[in-house]
Amino acid sequence: MTSLTSSAHPLERAPRESFWTRIASDIAESISRGTYPPGERLPSEHALAELFGVNRHTIRKSLASLSSQGLVRVAQGSGTYVEEFAVDLMLAKRTRHHQSLSQAGLRGGLQVLTTRTQRAAVAQASALKVALRSKLLCLQVLGEAQGQPLHVSERYFPLPRFAGLDAIVGETGSITAAFATLGVADYTRQESRITAQMPDATIAAHLRQPVSRPILQVKSVNVDTAGLPIEFATTWFAGDRVKLTVTHDD
The missing domain is CATH 3.40.1410.10 (Chorismate lyase-like)
Structure with a gap:
C-alpha cells in the first residue's frame, strides 16, 4: 500500500484544536499528488493515528472533513476510499x-x-x-x-x-x-x-x-x-x- 509522506512539520507544535484540519490538509495534498489514486483505500484509522501521533477521534474528524469535501468516502466496515472521478x-x-x-x-x-x-x-x-x-x-x-x-x-x-x-x-x-x-x-x-x-x-x-x-x-x-x-x-x-x-x- 502507498504511504503518506507529508507531515514534515511536527503536529505537536500546532494548537491541539487545529490537529484535525492539518491532518485533513496533509491527506488532501497526498491525494492531489496522486499518492492515493482514485478508488484506493486509505490506511486504517489506527494506522493514521500512529502516523500523525494523535488519537483516532482526531483522525475521524479529519476524514469526515475530507468526506464533506467529496475527496473521500467512508464505507462502514470496509474503510475510507479516495473518491473516483465523475x-x-x-x-x-x-x-x-x-x-x-x-x-x-x-x-x-x-x-x-x-x-x-x-x-x-x-x-x-x-x-x-x-x-x-x-x-x-x-x-x-x-x-x-x-x-x-x-x-x-x-x-x-x-x-x-x-x-x-x-x-x-x-x-x-x-x-x-x-x-x-x-x-x-x-x-x-x-x-x-x-x-x-x-x-x-x-x-x-x-x-x-x-x-x-x-x-x-x-x-x-x-x-x-x-x-x-x-x-x-x-x-x-x-x-x-x-x-x-x-x-x-x-
Missing part, C-alpha cells in the same frame, strides 16, 4: 448504460437488488398509459462501473408483456438485452426530468455516500417503436461521481 453519462434519445460506460472507457453493468409485482398507482399508470391498478413488474436496480455504484433506480414494466424480464436482467446485467429477448429490438427515451435533492438513508447506503451529499434524480419514460411506453423509471445518481449530459440527437 463519469459522464449521456441522456439521449437512445440511452443505454453499457454504451455510456464504454464511451467513458469503463466497464460495468446493472444488478437487480429486488423484484416484485405490484398494482399501478396514479403516477405509474399515467406514465405507462395503463389502467389504474394494472399489474406491473417493479425492479430495484443498481448501476455500477469499475465496482463503484453510480446510480440506483426503481423501474416499472407493464405485465404480462414483460413477465420474466427480471430474470434476464439478472443474468445479463442489461435492460436492453432483456427487452431484445422479449421482442423489443429497439426503444427510445420519450422524456427525462432531472432534479437535485438530498437522498434518504436507503438510497445513500446503496450509493455509498452520506445523506448530507446531494444526488440527481431522473424520472424517465421509454417507448417502443410503436410509441407504446414500456418502462417508467426513477433513477438516483451519485452527484459527485456522475455528470449527466443531455443530447438531442436522433
Whole structure:
C-alpha cells in the first residue's frame, strides 16, 4: 500500500484544536499528488493515528472533513476510499448504460437488488398509459462501473408483456438485452426530468455516500417503436461521481 509522506512539520507544535484540519490538509495534498489514486483505500484509522501521533477521534474528524469535501468516502466496515472521478453519462434519445460506460472507457453493468409485482398507482399508470391498478413488474436496480455504484433506480414494466424480464436482467446485467429477448429490438427515451435533492438513508447506503451529499434524480419514460411506453423509471445518481449530459440527437 502507498504511504503518506507529508507531515514534515511536527503536529505537536500546532494548537491541539487545529490537529484535525492539518491532518485533513496533509491527506488532501497526498491525494492531489496522486499518492492515493482514485478508488484506493486509505490506511486504517489506527494506522493514521500512529502516523500523525494523535488519537483516532482526531483522525475521524479529519476524514469526515475530507468526506464533506467529496475527496473521500467512508464505507462502514470496509474503510475510507479516495473518491473516483465523475463519469459522464449521456441522456439521449437512445440511452443505454453499457454504451455510456464504454464511451467513458469503463466497464460495468446493472444488478437487480429486488423484484416484485405490484398494482399501478396514479403516477405509474399515467406514465405507462395503463389502467389504474394494472399489474406491473417493479425492479430495484443498481448501476455500477469499475465496482463503484453510480446510480440506483426503481423501474416499472407493464405485465404480462414483460413477465420474466427480471430474470434476464439478472443474468445479463442489461435492460436492453432483456427487452431484445422479449421482442423489443429497439426503444427510445420519450422524456427525462432531472432534479437535485438530498437522498434518504436507503438510497445513500446503496450509493455509498452520506445523506448530507446531494444526488440527481431522473424520472424517465421509454417507448417502443410503436410509441407504446414500456418502462417508467426513477433513477438516483451519485452527484459527485456522475455528470449527466443531455443530447438531442436522433
